[in-house]
Amino acid sequence: MMNHITVLGAGSWGTALATLLASKGLAVNLWARDAKFCAEIARDRENPRYLPGIKIPQEIKICADLPQALKKHQMIVLSVPSQSVREIAKAIKPYLSPETMIVNTAKGFETETLLRLSQVLCEELPTYCGEQIGVLSGPSHAEEVAVRLPTAVVVAANHQDVAETIQDTFMTPFFRVYTNMDLVGVEIAGALKNIIALGTGISDGLGYGDNTKAAMITRGLAEITRLGLILGAEAQTFAGLAGIGDLVVTCTSMHSRNRRAGIQIGQGHPIDQVLSKMGMVVEGVSTTRAAHALARKVGVSMPITEETYQVLFEGKEPVEAVTSLMSRCKTHEGEKEMLG
Amino acid sequence: MMNHITVLGAGSWGTALATLLASKGLAVNLWARDAKFCAEIARDRENPRYLPGIKIPQEIKICADLPQALKKHQMIVLSVPSQSVREIAKAIKPYLSPETMIVNTAKGFETETLLRLSQVLCEELPTYCGEQIGVLSGPSHAEEVAVRLPTAVVVAANHQDVAETIQDTFMTPFFRVYTNMDLVGVEIAGALKNIIALGTGISDGLGYGDNTKAAMITRGLAEITRLGLILGAEAQTFAGLAGIGDLVVTCTSMHSRNRRAGIQIGQGHPIDQVLSKMGMVVEGVSTTRAAHALARKVGVSMPITEETYQVLFEGKEPVEAVTSLMSRCKTHEGEKEMLG
Numbered sequence: 001m002m003n004h005i006t007v008l009g010a011g012s013w014g015t016a017l018a019t020l021l022a023s024k025g026l027a028v029n030l031w032a033r034d035a036k037f038c039a040e041i042a043r044d045r046e047n048p049r050y051l052p053g054i055k056i057p058q059e060i061k062i063c064a065d066l067p068q069a070l071k072k073h074q075m076i077v078l079s080v081p082s083q084s085v086r087e088i089a090k091a092i093k094p095y096l097s098p099e100t101m102i103v104n105t106a107k108g109f110e111t112e113t114l115l116r117l118s119q120v121l122c123e124e125l126p127t128y129c130g131e132q133i134g135v136l137s138g139p140s141h142a143e144e145v146a147v148r149l150p151t152a153v154v155v156a157a158n159h160q161d162v163a164e165t166i167q168d169t170f171m172t173p174f175f176r177v178y179t180n181m182d183l184v185g186v187e188i189a190g191a192l193k194n195i196i197a198l199g200t201g202i203s204d205g206l207g208y209g210d211n212t213k214a215a216m217i218t219r220g221l222a223e224i225t226r227l228g229l230i231l232g233a234e235a236q237t238f239a240g241l242a243g244i245g246d247l248v249v250t251c252t253s254m255h256s257r258n259r260r261a262g263i264q265i266g267q268g269h270p271i272d273q274v275l276s277k278m279g280m281v282v283e284g285v286s287t288t289r290a291a292h293a294l295a296r297k298v299g300v301s302m303p304i305t306e307e308t309y310q311v312l313f314e315g316k317e318p319v320e321a322v323t324s325l326m327s328r329c330k331t332h333e334g335e336k337e338m339l340g
Numbered sequence: 341m342m343n344h345i346t347v348l349g350a351g352s353w354g355t356a357l358a359t360l361l362a363s364k365g366l367a368v369n370l371w372a373r374d375a376k377f378c379a380e381i382a383r384d385r386e387n388p389r390y391l392p393g394i395k396i397p398q399e400i401k402i403c404a405d406l407p408q409a410l411k412k413h414q415m416i417v418l419s420v421p422s423q424s425v426r427e428i429a430k431a432i433k434p435y436l437s438p439e440t441m442i443v444n445t446a447k448g449f450e451t452e453t454l455l456r457l458s459q460v461l462c463e464e465l466p467t468y469c470g471e472q473i474g475v476l477s478g479p480s481h482a483e484e485v486a487v488r489l490p491t492a493v494v495v496a497a498n499h500q501d502v503a504e505t506i507q508d509t510f511m512t513p514f515f516r517v518y519t520n521m522d523l524v525g526v527e528i529a530g531a532l533k534n535i536i537a538l539g540t541g542i543s544d545g546l547g548y549g550d551n552t553k554a555a556m557i558t559r560g561l562a563e564i565t566r567l568g569l570i571l572g573a574e575a576q577t578f579a580g581l582a583g584i585g586d587l588v589v590t591c592t593s594m595h596s597r598n599r600r601a602g603i604q605i606g607q608g609h610p611i612d613q614v615l616s617k618m619g620m621v622v623e624g625v626s627t628t629r630a631a632h633a634l635a636r637k638v639g640v641s642m643p644i645t646e647e648t649y650q651v652l653f654e655g656k657e658p659v660e661a662v663t664s665l666m667s668r669c670k671t672h673e674g675e676k677e678m679l680g
Contacts (some may be wrong), residue, residue: 139554139555139558140551141549141551145551149549149551150549150551150666151549151551151552151555152555152666154673174666178672179673180672208489210479210592210595211479211484211485211489211589212484214479214586214588214589215479215490215491215516215581215585217585217588218492218579218581218583218585221584222579225579239558239561239562239565240558241554241555241558244557244558244561245554245555245557245558246554248554248557248588248592249550249551249553252550252588255550326492326514326516332518332520333518333519333520
């Protein structure tokens with residue numbers, strides 16, 4: 001177990017994880033870029049913007065000064081938007097020690113390079129590449145973890161002992177952490193489910209039902225798995241917590257901002273307005289762009305990703321997108337056309 | 341396509357399917373045991389008890405007389421509770437023609453024999469065994485099919501041409517029917533998901549969150565698949581509409597009476613009262629008993645089934661059942677103890 005943890009990013013997930021770690025008696029620093037915001041959280045002991053109603057223990061040190069936040073750290077928890085991971089990696093590099101362990105909790109791809117986020121970290125922090133980097137994923141809405149509702153997640157790393165150290169650090173009776181050695185699969189599943197959440201949200205927003213959504217989740221899992229396998233993931237991961245578990249919670253819970261954004265788009269609100277009003281990054285949007293490019297690059301059929309892409313970036317009417325998904329012509333289950 | 345269809349059972353699903361078939365211009369007879377109930381539906385052209393608010397077309401002939409309902413039929417759609425399938429099979433036997441095709445839509449096992457329902461039909465109607473029997477399954481709440489929300493289902497049979505005939509008969513632009521040759525898997529997945537719906541309902545009723553439910557769905561799929569594989573099903577079926585699709589919709593939709601029953605049990609209402617008030621058969625209860633026996637017989641670990649069984653039949657406190665599910669000790673994903 002690591003005793004000194006620095007959490008980078010005071011969004012809902014970073015705040016919930018900092019609180020969880022502090023409840024175990026660990027020394028936790030919570031960093032956010034915005035000094036004014038940090039001062040407010042530190043004063044009020046609450047994060048009203050991202051995790052309202054949850055008391056942040058006095059023991060957590062909150063600051064906007066990176067060197068200070070990283071003093072004495074053994075483990076860094078990254079909870080920043082996926083497109084900021086590279087920038088943060090560059091910023092923290094001077095302050096890392098040879099023992100630093102990094103746990104990424106962001107879910108996405110770097111849009112420009114189409115890299116997984118652990119690959120981005122490896123590029124920027126080659127000393128740590130493949131050795132001391134782990135990923136935390138699975139069905140875990142911050143709002144529920146913050147009030148200690150039973151939650152099960154996975155931590156993936158290339159080395160079993162790294163995964164187990166992270167597991168020990170985060171594990172509580174209500175927050176069960178399972179290790180998984182398929183880092184590629186866990187990252188891909190966690191990123192891609194946000195696309196399906198946007199897509200099923202659009203369907204919900206159009207007034208379609210639970211039957212429609214269940215069909216889309218089923219086919220969504222199939223297309224996510226298809227891309228994952230080609231990129232080197234293991235099939236079993238997609239049947240586990242980081243796969244179907246996270247997909248289901250993201251497509252059905254009102255805590256999911258990707259789903260909520262999809263619902264509003266399906267209801268006909270202008271996309272730009274929906275995204276700017278959300279107040280938090282809707283990761284599924286950049287992930288849709290990245291997955292769309294990846295699917296073309298490796299030649300995989302991803303119909304839900306394709307339709308979501310067309311709605312988000314090419315002005316396709318949501319109702320046309322869902323209709324075309326639900327009326328594909330092949331009719332034997334398991335055929336490529338059906339599953340994808 | 342078959343032109344003369346008799347639907348046996350005027351519950352919500354039988355009524356919705358009769359309405360769907362009639363909308364295609366097919367000649368549909370709808371039968372229910374209760375003559376008074378039949379007369380009311382026939383007069384009011386609505387089934388207020390099981391499918392309120394949906395107009396039943398004049399073209400559908402509704403009666404409680406079995407020989408009359410089966411006159412001129414080419415296809416029989418069975419929509420009766422699973423424990424009534426054998427009795428109905430005996431009753432219809434004298435009226436079948438050599439060309440009769442039978443489509444079962446009930447989901448469960450026969451509790452006394454632990455047989456799948458197509459096996460029960462084969463025992464009673466050996467002439468049709470393996471030849472003219474199909475099963476319709478997948479995420480399809482009657483309430484949504486009745487208002488034509490886009491729905492995708494599977495039909496399974498031992499012969500491709502039988503599956504395709506059934507597919508042609510039911511297919512509409514909003515009701516997509518996919519064929520699947522894994523009859524065993526489709527039946528097992530459809531039956532067992534009701535157990536997981538009861539279990540996750542109990543968790544919801546206790547006030548646990550979407551994270552908890554997603555973890556239980558993930559592990560539920562694993563234990564259903566495990567039993568299915570030993571009984572001869574194909575793994576792929578559990579990743580499809582009849583598997584994860586139906587599981588998700590049953591565990592998350594308020595249309596699911598198994599889930600609703602679980603919620604009330606989790607809230608502390610006496611089980612007998614919950615089941616009698618439901619007004620419809622809660623299939624998951626008898627299925628839990630059957631699956632519990634099957635799992636012991638073949639030696640498969642099914643923790644959610646086990647805990648649900650103990651709550652339903654052995655007076656275990658719901659909170660203890662969910663707690664013991666969420667605190668199992670193995671911690672590497674994929675290990676039997678975790679998935680089970």
